[in-house]
Amino acid sequence: MSAYYRNNSLNGDTEHQDSSRSQGRTRRHLKTQDYPDFSGPWDNPGYPSTRNNPFSTGSRTNPDYPMSLAEPDYPGSPSKPDYPGARNNPYSEDSRTSPDYHGSLPEPDYIESQSHPYHPGSPREPDYPGSQRNPEFASSRSSGNYPGSRINPSYLGSLENPDYPGAQDNSNHSGPRANSNHPGSRRNQEPAGSRINSYIDDPGEPDYPGAENQTNFPHIWGEPDYPSAEDYRNSPNIFGEPDYPGAESVHDYGPSETQEMTRRSNASLGVLRRESEDYPESFEMSSMEMADSRDPSLPGAPGKGYVNPAYAGEGGPVGAYGNPPLSEGDWHKSPEGQKLIASLIPMTSRDRIKAIRNQPRTMEEKRKLRKLVDKEKSKQGPRALEVACCARCVHTFSLVYRRSRNSVSELLNTTSLWQKTLKVIGGKFGTSVLSYFSFLRWLLKFNIFSFIVNFSFLVIPQLTVAQKNTLQFTGLEFFTGAGYFRDTVMYYGFYTNSTIRHGGSRLAYNMQLAYLFTIGACLVTCFFSLLFSMAKYFRNNFINPHIYSRGIAKLIFCWDFTVTHEKAVKLKQKSLSTEIRENLSEIRLENTKVTFHQQLTRLSAHVAAWLVSTGMAIACCVAVYYLAEYNSEFLKTHQNPGAVLLLPFLVSCINLAVPRLYSMLRLVESYELPRHEVYILLIRNIFLKISIIGILCYYWLNIVALSGEECWETLIGQEIYRLLLMDFVFSLADSFLGEFLRRIIGKRFITSLGLQEFDIARNVLELIYAQTLVWIGMFFCPLLPFIQMVTLFTMFYVKNISLIVNFQPPSKAWRASQMITVFILLLFFPSFTGVLCTLAITIWRLKPSADCGPFRGLPSFIYSVYRWIDTLSGRPGYQWVVWIYHNLIGSVHFFFILTLIVLIITYLYWQITEGRKIMIRLLHEQIINEGKDKMFLIEKLIKLQDMEKRANPSALILERREVEQQVPLHLKEQAATPDLRFRRSFQEDNRKV
């Protein structure tokens, strides 16, 4: 241990030279803090009375002092009774509290003692009290941290304890110092003394890994054969002596000794310097952490139970993280470890494992912790013995359960689609492109679910009563969806309107209700899963994202660790560099005002772009509408079944071409933020796609449905099928031809174009478009989810291959998580709600075709439900269903009240969030103000210190010279018999007393 300290101090030695310069600042201002304490004696009128006596005692006590210093924490220390005087001494009181003086400066005393060498000038000392005594300091000193450290000494142990001795040292050498100052003796030596003190203080520090070492502290002090400690023990005496009139023995102490001391103390200064670097904040931090870990109720919860050992315990120069050897395996013996264990015991085994898992520790430590907790737990519950057998049973059972659950989750993991492919994509292209694929997978899951529901509740029952299909199959049906497929389970028209009954069983299956309820269930499930995932994303990704920041910090700290491909890393670095530059220039731009002319140009460009894009969308809609209308006329006269593909072809062409035109608009408009550009592009594209779907819906519901066609539902179903299929074909062609050609062109012919980037927004919008079609078409073509399933499945592989072959990672930094939130929002808002509206109009308003489908002959689709309720009201067992229908679903009053309640709750929550926003702002301001306070105080201290320094150097030099002159004479004696010397000075002191 002692050797270790030595090393430390010696290492520090070399650093001292520069450290005194570079780090002097912290030290300096810290030092000045303590002056008030020192000046205490001067101000204190009561002091003079004690002056004569106490000084001698004071200097006497010095050697042993460290022991008594440690006392508050180490009650066992024997020296306690010996220093009542010192303890009662007002200075000691004063200075004891001093360390915490000021929140940010946990070790002012070290620093103070460090600074002594520079400011030994006794004559100047008296000046300080006046200029420096700051009442605020005093108050904050006594009230602030000290009590806290008392209450919670274990946690802050390493921070507070060191202060302790130091502080008391101060009180101590404030004695001799005052003493020496008094007679105006220029041979004031306590600077050295205090230096030594500081040395004694800090050995404990660097190592101090936590409360654990505390016990070592006193030993070090008390160690009689610790040579340096011994020297230092004596030293206060030595230095105290000159103050005694006639105490010639001062001259006994050779220069080498002093030099050595200085060296050592310098070394200690080096160490201290490093500490003082670390501490000011580590203190704050730990105090913040403390709030967490003090909370005993939730210590294991993630984030709370997180006891930060590195910072609280090991703030020493060893390195904030590197566990000093002592704390390595034994941290759990330390108070915070104990606390953690105590908090873990009452938990259930699952929570405990989770909490242990969340500990930022090595495996070995975690294992030990787990064992320890288990042991404690078994120790704690003596009752467990009585029910040992039962407990064992339970234990085995839980073990089996856990294992089986593990293996099940393993199984699920392996079956989880494309796990590995996604990892590879993430590794090559980063999270942003990955988000497209996970969105695709998410949609696929949706469709699988819808397909399963539709298949089991509609298709299977229908198949049991299917009639023979007499239509001819040519193969072209795959594209048109017409012909042979018309009389299959694929379309609405094929389903029966009868109640399916098999054999003589009483079980009946009402196809009408099944049709409505199955589709309804699908949509409701989609609705809720969309809603919940949207809410989840919003919660996670929009927690006040840009209130106080522009996100440069995020840019810098959020390096994508998933990327494991060298080229991707290079690209990413490049793109990050451009983005950082952009961001910086943006900040500069913000400060520079744009002229009115520029603003006008920009605004007109935006307006023009918006006009062009909206006009284009409207033109597309009109074209689609007239084509659709004309097409239906045309098809009546035309015989070629392929002619029906004209409309889907046009729509797909529009979908292919117009978004690309839109992205060209960015050449005209110049957006300041690339993010804005992406959002604007998204809005335009979604507007285009949704309005095309809207116009088609209008056409279907208002023209096709009312045209008196035979089985118009099937016609709509076919149309949607064709649209979907054409979209799929276009995507395939785009991937295989467009992107491939683009790569060839970019690589071979126009190399300046380079490789293209994967356009996430466009691709995601294509997915959203297709999904909207599927949702609308689900009612007319119940197997559409299956087709979409196949489509998505294929698309995944096609896009994957195309991505790897044709693309390079996106150069724009893409806020993946926020974009995904926006995508889901888009999927929900215009797309899904639009689908709901369309279907609601269909079901409530339209008249089903007379000759086909489950609802044939009814005035409207919903009529089947009315009829069902009527029949139910005749049966006594189902009155509750009727009641629910009449009073809840069918009642206007109920919905009115419900709406009102929801509105009120929404309003209340809105107000709560508003209040919280204000609170957040206030708290943020408070933090800023506290920071300002701190800076202000520190500045003040620096100023004071500078003043002092300017005044001091001459005195310092003078003094040094003095010491050097005195010292050589008695070098040998001192070196040979330090103990003797100590004793003698002790006796002398006594004599004087």
Add this chain to the structure above:
Amino acid sequence: MGQCLRYQMHWEDLEEYQALTFLTRNEILCIHDTFLKLCPAGKYYKEATLTMDQVSSLPALRVNPFRDRICKVFSHDDVFSFEDVLSMASVFSEQACPSLKIEYAFRIYDFNENGFIDEEDLQRIVLRLLNSNDVSEDMLMDLAHHVLSESDLDNDNMLSFSEFEHAMFKSPDFMNSFRIHFWGC
């Protein structure tokens, strides 16, 4: 470069690893395999260690600009035992909780290991991120200044852990990007 003795991992060990890390069984076995391929011949996997170079040349870390920091943070005495590798993978796994990730991210970014991310650390981070030579001193200073002005709540020109945590908790991208999926199989 030989191979460790191909001891089958003990069932209990595997279970314990599963309990103590965020890894699934397959992932642990996969890391085990990777470890065996690298470690010196004739040693039991529990006693064998990998050097920092070996670990940082793993495909998962090979191109990571912070690989040396990652190795430093997760190794003990500059070597990796199997468990060190596991706990590293655990921290980078998808399931690891945010506070754990933030804790280790902080350690990784704290280049000078003084318990704070100060200007020096920030500049080193930026240099690694950009990996180009034309980063001007001005820009570095500017960036560090901006980062600090965003996240340094108490204006002491350093990011303490809690300030860092605060900033990162608000950034969902961090959770998504502080991951390494691919440990060799």
